[in-house]
Amino acid sequence: MVNGMNERIISAADIMLQVGNIGTSEANEICSVWKKVVSGVKSYKHDGEDSEKRMPLGERLAGNTRVIDLKNGVLLVETDHPGWIQYLRIYQKFILTGLKMNLPNLKITNLAFRVAGEKVSLSEAYNHELAKARKQQAELLEKQEKELSKFTPAAASSGNKNKSELPPELLAKFKSIKESITADENDSK
Secondary structure, rough: OOOOOOOOOOHHHHHHHHHOOHHHHHHHHHHHHHHHHOOOOOOOOOOOOOOOOOOHHHHHHHEEEEEEEEEEEEEEEEEHHHHHHHHHHHHHHHHHHHHHHOHHOOOOEEEEEOOOOOOOOOHHHHHHHHHHHHHHHHHHHHHHHHHHHHHHHHHHHHHOOOOOOHHHHHHHHHHHHHHHHHHHHHHOO
C-alpha cells in the first residue's frame, strides 16, 4: 500500500501555507526561494568565534524562520525567537532584493515578522501600523497648526490684514486635510 501512495513529505510550514492565503505552487516556490535567499546571508567572522565548528548565520536563519503569509506585497515571516527578528531586520534589504530577483511576479515590497506562538496576522499588524502612522500625522499637523496660528492671531488682533496672514484658500486646504485625517481615524476605530 505504501508503494502506491504519494511518498512526498510536506513540511509543517508548507502545510500552513497551503491552508492559508497563498496558493500551493506559489507557497512551495516562496518557501524554497526564502530558504535559498536567507541561506545566502553572510556574517562577519568574530575573533572569538570558531567558524569551522559553527553553522553559518544564513543557514541558521533559514532553519529558524518560516514564511507564513503574503498579502499586499508584505511577506509575514515567523521565527523561533525574537533574536532572529533582529538579524532579519539587519539583512532585510538583502533578503528583499533576493526575493524580488527570484520572485518578480509576486511584487514583495516589505517583510513583517512575528515570534512563533503569537496570534498576529498581517491585517492586524497592518492596522496597528496604520493607526500609529495616522496618530503621528495628526500630531504633526497639530504642531504645524500651532506654528501657523502664530501668524493669524497677530493679524486678527491688529484689525487689519497684513502679509503675515495666510490666504483663505490655503486655510481652507489645511482645514480639509485635517478633516480627512480625523475622518480616517474615526473610520478605523
